[in-house]
Amino acid sequence: MKLASLKHGRDGKLVIVNSALTHMVSAENIAPTLQYALDNWTAVASKLNTLFDDLEGGNCIGLPFEQSTCASPLPRAFQWADGSAYVNHVELVRKARGAEIPKSFWTDPLMYQGGSDSFLGPHDDIQLSQDEGFGIDFEAEVAVITDDVPMAVSADQALNHIRLIMIMNDVSLRGLIPDELAKGFGFFQSKPSSAFSPVAVTPNELGNHWQNGKLHLTLLSHLNGNKFGEPNAGVDMTFDFGQLIAHAARTRPLVAGSIIGSGTVSNKLDGGPGKPISEGGAGYSCIAETRMIETIKTGKASTPFMAFGDHISIEMFDENQRSIFGQISQRVCKV
C-alpha cells in the first residue's frame, strides 16, 4: 500500500493513496497519523491494507490526491540516521582532495546521526538565512522506515523490520562541512532539515524491484529542470538496508518510526567515477559529486552550488513510467 501525511498540525493526517497517486482516502478512523500507525503496526496494518485495496479496486471513490498538500510522511520523527552505502560517493569526495579511503569503509558502514525534529514537506521551500558560502546542495537518496528494532539485531533479521520505503532530499550545506567535521563531532549545522517524498510505500508495492534490502530502480534528479542524475539505486550499493539498520542498532534499540537513509545514490562507470548526463553518463545525485569529478579532471570545480531561486526535483518511476513515491520538488529561498 501507499501512505501519505497531509499537512495538519505537527504530525500530519494519515491518508491512503492509490498506486497511481491520483486518489486518496482518509485513514483517520484507523490511525490518525503515520507515527500512530507505526506505533501500532500489527494492530492497524491489515485494516490500512483493506482500505488501500478498496481504493485501488474502486470500492471506495476517494478524493483527488494533491502532492503539494503533503507533509513528509513523518513530519517529525524520533530517529533519523543516514548511512553512506554508495561507497563510490565517499571515494570520490576523498579522491577530490587527494586522499584514499580507509579499507574499513568497504566493510563497516559510515553513518551519521541526523536531526529528525523538523522535516520539510516534499514541495516546501528550502529556507536558509544565506546562500553565499553555505554551499547549498541536494542529495537524492532512498530511505526506509522501521518498526521497533531490538538492539544488536542481525543484518538479515533487520530486513524484516522495514515497514515503509521513501525517497528523499538530504539537504547539505557543503560550505559548513569542512569546519564542522574538523571539530570531530560530525555534521550538525551542515545538515539542515531534509525532505521526503510525498508518499511512503510498503516493500510489496515495489515487486521485484525491492530485493535483499536494495531498491533496483533509477533515482531521477532534475536541477532547474535539467536532468542531473539517473543512477540505479540497486547498483553499487555496498551496504543493503539490513546492514545499515543493524549498524544503527548495534548499541541501542530503534523505536518504531525510525528512518534509515542510504546516503547519496551513486553509480560507478566501468569501475571508475560516473559521467555527467551531458556526456552520456548516469549523472549524479548531488552537486558535490559533479564538482569532485570536475576537480579531478580539471583541478577546479565549475558547477556552482544552489543559490536562492534554484529548484531541485527528485522522483522514481516504475517500468510503466508511473511515479512510485510522487515528486520531491523544492526551491531554495531566503528565510
Next chain:
Amino acid sequence: MKLASLKHGRDGKLVIVNSALTHMVSAENIAPTLQYALDNWTAVASKLNTLFDDLEGGNCIGLPFEQSTCASPLPRAFQWADGSAYVNHVELVRKARGAEIPKSFWTDPLMYQGGSDSFLGPHDDIQLSQDEGFGIDFEAEVAVITDDVPMAVSADQALNHIRLIMIMNDVSLRGLIPDELAKGFGFFQSKPSSAFSPVAVTPNELGNHWQNGKLHLTLLSHLNGNKFGEPNAGVDMTFDFGQLIAHAARTRPLVAGSIIGSGTVSNKLDGGPGKPISEGGAGYSCIAETRMIETIKTGKASTPFMAFGDHISIEMFDENQRSIFGQISQRVCKV
C-alpha cells in the same frame, strides 16, 4: 513547577510532582504526556501550574511519588543535541593525547547530534551486549527542554525558549569513540541510550541558582556508592544554554520538546585540571576525565571504565539539601 512521566506506553503519563518530590498528581486531564504539554505549552502551562500550586499548598492530597516508576521526562524525543560547554573537559581529552585544542573551541560551541528515540528511565539498567572493550562511561550533565525555536535565533532570545531543566547521564562507550570519530561522521554506536532525571523543573523553581542560562549548583555523581564528582555546573561553563540553543538552531528550527545538553560538567582548579575527590578536589563527572588526569600525571590510566554490575547515581541538591530533580540511579547490565 516540577513534572515527571510515569512509565506508561511509549510516551509515559504526565504527573505534577511537589517540590519535595514526595507526592504527585495526575496531569492527564490537562496533558496526557509531557510532549503534548510542550506541543501546547501556552494553552496548558497555567493549568499545570495551578495543579502544582494546589499540590504544593495542600489543596489536593496527591499520591506518593516513587522515582523508580518514572520514565525519562521525555521517554522519546524529536531532538537531542549535546553541547560540550565545559571546554575544560575537551581540553583535558586532547591534553591526554598530547594535542592542543583549536582556539575556535573557546568561541564556537562543540555540539553533536544525539539519538533521541529511546531514552532510558532514570532507574533503568544500562543494558549492553558487552562490557569488555566498550569502555562504558557515564557523563553527568545538565540539559534543557525548549519550546519551538525559530531558525537563526539569537543566544539572548534563545534563553526565552527554555521551558524545563533536567540533569542527565549521557552514557558513552569510550572504547568505540576513537574508531568512530576517525571515520569523520561523529558519534553513533559510541552513544547508546541516555537517561534523564525523574523530574524536569521550570526555571523559576531554581530561583537564583538559574542565572543567564547557567545552573549554579553542584552536580553530584557517585560511582558504586563512592563520591566521584561534585563540580559546580555554573562554573567554567564557557557557553550558556542560550548560546548552545542558538548554535543548534543556526540552520534549522527546533521543535517543541527539543533537548539540549551542556556536555560533561567539569571544573578547573587554580586554572589547571581539577583533582579527584580523594585529594580534596571537586572530582569528575565521567570516568574518562579521571583517566586523562592519570595519564597526564603517570603516563597510564588506572581507573577502569564501568563493568557489568557497576552502579552510577547522579543528583543535584538545593541549599536546603533537598533533591531538585530526583536521582538518576543506574546499573550496567548485560542485555
